[in-house]
Amino acid sequence: AARNPxxxxxxxxxxTSQDVMDSGLVLQLRDAIALLERDLAELAEALCGQAQRYxxxxxxxxxxxxxxxxVTLGMKIAGWLGxx
Numbered sequence: 001a002a003r004n005p006x007x008x009x010x011x012x013x014x015x016t017s018q019d020v021m022d023s024g025l026v027l028q029l030r031d032a033i034a035l036l037e038r039d040l041a042e043l044a045e046a047l048c049g050q051a052q053r054y055x056x057x058x059x060x061x062x063x064x065x066x067x068x069x070x071v072t073l074g075m076k077i078a079g080w081l082g083x084x
Contacts (some may be wrong), residue, residue, distance in 0.1 A: 019076075040084055046077040 055074035060067045 047081040
């Protein structure tokens with residue numbers, strides 16, 4: 001458009017509505033991540049306490065939908081903790 005003034009009406013130099021939507025979404029995601037991290041930290045703390053509380057509570061282990069070697073409830077909860 002700078003070299004050809006007649007092309008100016010075909011060249012858009014400003015932000016589009018999609019640019020605004022993308023920026024807004026990124027700002028929302030940034031805030032959501034902070035909330036999720038806080039909630040996950042609280043969940044991890046709670047699971048840690050439960051894993052310690054039930055460290056000696058026996059539980060039937062499971063494999064292929066059948067009973068297997070016994071485990072403890074604390075060990076099972078610790079597995080959930082490891083996933084987060």
